[in-house]
Amino acid sequence: MSSQNALSTEALSILSRLGVTPTTGTMPARSPITGEVLTHVADQGRAGTEAAIAAAQKAFKDWRNVPGPKRGELVRLWAEELRAHKADLGKLVSIEVGKVTSEGLGEVQEMIDICDFAVGLSRQLYGLTIASERPSHRMMESWHPIGVVGVISAFNFPVAVWSWNTALALVCGNAVVWKPSEKANLSALAATATLDRAIARFNAEGGNAPAGLATTVLGAREAGAALVDSPAVALVSATGSTRMGREVGPKVAARFGRCLLELGGNNAAIVGPTASLDLTLRGLAFAAMGTAGQRCTTLRRLFLHESVYDTLLPRLKAAYASVKVGNPLEQGVLVGPLIDDGALNGMQAALDQARAAGGTVHGGEVVTGLGGAYARPALVEMPSQTGPVVHETFAPILYVMKYSDFDAALDLHNAVPQGLSSSVFTNDMREAEAFLSARGSDCGIANVNIGPSGAEIGGAFGGEKETGGGRESGSDAWKAYMRRATNTINYGTTLPLAQGVVFDI
Numbered sequence: 059m060s061s062q063n064a065l066s067t068e069a070l071s072i073l074s075r076l077g078v079t080p081t082t083g084t085m086p087a088r089s090p091i092t093g094e095v096l097t098h099v100a101d102q103g104r105a106g107t108e109a110a111i112a113a114a115q116k117a118f119k120d121w122r123n124v125p126g127p128k129r130g131e132l133v134r135l136w137a138e139e140l141r142a143h144k145a146d147l148g149k150l151v152s153i154e155v156g157k158v159t160s161e162g163l164g165e166v167q168e169m170i171d172i173c174d175f176a177v178g179l180s181r182q183l184y185g186l187t188i189a190s191e192r193p194s195h196r197m198m199e200s201w202h203p204i205g206v207v208g209v210i211s212a213f214n215f216p217v218a219v220w221s222w223n224t225a226l227a228l229v230c231g232n233a234v235v236w237k238p239s240e241k242a243n244l245s246a247l248a249a250t251a252t253l254d255r256a257i258a259r260f261n262a263e264g265g266n267a268p269a270g271l272a273t274t275v276l277g278a279r280e281a282g283a284a285l286v287d288s289p290a291v292a293l294v295s296a297t298g299s300t301r302m303g304r305e306v307g308p309k310v311a312a313r314f315g316r317c318l319l320e321l322g323g324n325n326a327a328i329v330g331p332t333a334s335l336d337l338t339l340r341g342l343a344f345a346a347m348g349t350a351g352q353r354c355t356t357l358r359r360l361f362l363h364e365s366v367y368d369t370l371l372p373r374l375k376a377a378y379a380s381v382k383v384g385n386p387l388e389q390g391v392l393v394g395p396l397i398d399d400g401a402l403n404g405m406q407a408a409l410d411q412a413r414a415a416g417g418t419v420h421g422g423e424v425v426t427g428l429g430g431a432y433a434r435p436a437l438v439e440m441p442s443q444t445g446p447v448v449h450e451t452f453a454p455i456l457y458v459m460k461y462s463d464f465d466a467a468l469d470l471h472n473a474v475p476q477g478l479s480s481s482v483f484t485n486d487m488r489e490a491e492a493f494l495s496a497r498g499s500d501c502g503i504a505n506v507n508i509g510p511s512g513a514e515i516g517g518a519f520g521g522e523k524e525t526g527g528g529r530e531s532g533s534d535a536w537k538a539y540m541r542r543a544t545n546t547i548n549y550g551t552t553l554p555l556a557q558g559v560v561f562d563i
């Protein structure tokens with residue numbers, strides 16, 4: 059049996075262990091490992107999404123009445139299913155989007171972590187009580203579910219990003235319709251099956267999770283557009299390119315819907331003169347080359363202080379030259395394929411632009427013979443922050459620049475349109491604190507002595523400027539999935555008006 063057939067067989071048997079038989083259709087599901095078609099699935103199109111939205115609207119009317127902690131019980135069962143199927147789901151993610159084994163499994167772990175977080179949250183959907191200026195009055199705020207949440211996700215975290223949204227949306231009392239990336243339909247079907255199994259168990263144990271509570275619609279552009287256009291979708295949570303966000307944001311705003319946008323990043327690190335170089339090297343290597351440079355948090359720009367440039371750069375070059383690129387399912391491989399030829403062409407075009415702008419490229423060669431779109435990661439010494447450096451290229455390219463003054467490096471750090479994640483490597487307390495301060499990094503995530511990628515789910519995840527401003531996952535990100543009502547209760551026998559207004563009739 060050829061390795062191509064083996065991947066397809068494996069993907070379909072994972073699905074069948076989860077009880078999924080994909081409906082055959084016209085959309086190819088491919089593996090970037092070999093470029094082979096695994097199977098074809100049906101495009102449910104705009105009509106599919108519209109039907110799912112209608113069912114979700116109905117489901118929401120019941121689900122909002124289920125107490126929060128009871129909703130949390132559903133998510134607790136979901137985490138159990140994810141634990142039970144972690145190996146299968148992680149492997150399918152690796153097969154379908156090319157993540158190395160530990161990263162495929164890590165993605166499922168991220169799903170488990172958000173479920174655990176959401177279970178606790180289901181008992182902590184707190185509002186404030188507020189001092190009223192009027193006698194015998196009490197003010198408080200209540201948080202209520204908002205309705206149907208539409209989730210549009212990208213190929214690079216094909217299942218975790220959906221789970222961040224869905225685990226929170228469900229405990230908050232909402233219904234969810236998901237349009238996954240068309241490059242990751244099989245992973246989406248498998249992930250959906252884990253939730254479906256949890257729903258079946260929840261209902262068998264006497265729970266009341268209505269039909270249509272969480273639906274997945276496979277499709278191309280039109281299927282996603284239906285979520286954006288429908289006034290019945292209260293919140294559109296969309297992860298992808300800034301170009302996509304520019305289309306989605308204004309359309310949802312025009313109908314006064316809510317948007318949660320997780321768009322492009324152009325994440326940087328500053329390495330100061332006092333940095334611990336062993337730790338820094340490892341932090342940079344994972345952040346820049348991990349996931350083949352296809353995380354929105356991937357390290358793309360590096361500012362090295364002139365005093366460490368000549369020590370750290372050769373070590374970085376050696377790491378780039380020795381990292382194993384290849385089949386992500388093989389042990390020892392750290393860099394798998396790019397998602398497709400388009401991504402590979404984009405990478406090569408960016409490297410050409412970097413050369414034209416005076417950059418010196420180390421690595422970046424196309425790796426042939428494996429079937430998929432493989433390239434060695436590229437380290438590019440740039441004379442300044444110009445050309446492709448200010449754009450996000452979704453590939454393993456790290457642009458390196460030298461600096462002498464920390465404040466000037468900070469200015470350059472912030473002088474790009476994106477604002478997702480950032481790091482400083484230093485043992486100088488002044489540099490570390492300045493980086494985290496109001497005059498420091500302008501990103502939604504700012505780290506010290508770890509790289510910009512690989513965030514835990516406990517913190518709010520997201521960024522500023524062209525990254526879109528959304529926050530998902532930890533902290534109080536749940537508030538995006540709820541509406542706030544301010545309540546004033548008069549327990550007296552008179553009707554004093556606020557601001558001393560008199561209105562005697």
Ligand code: UN1
Nearest residue numbers: 215353354355511512513
């Ligand atoms: C993404 O690339 O869309 O912080 C999400 C990280 C991961 C999530 C990345 N936890 O790198």
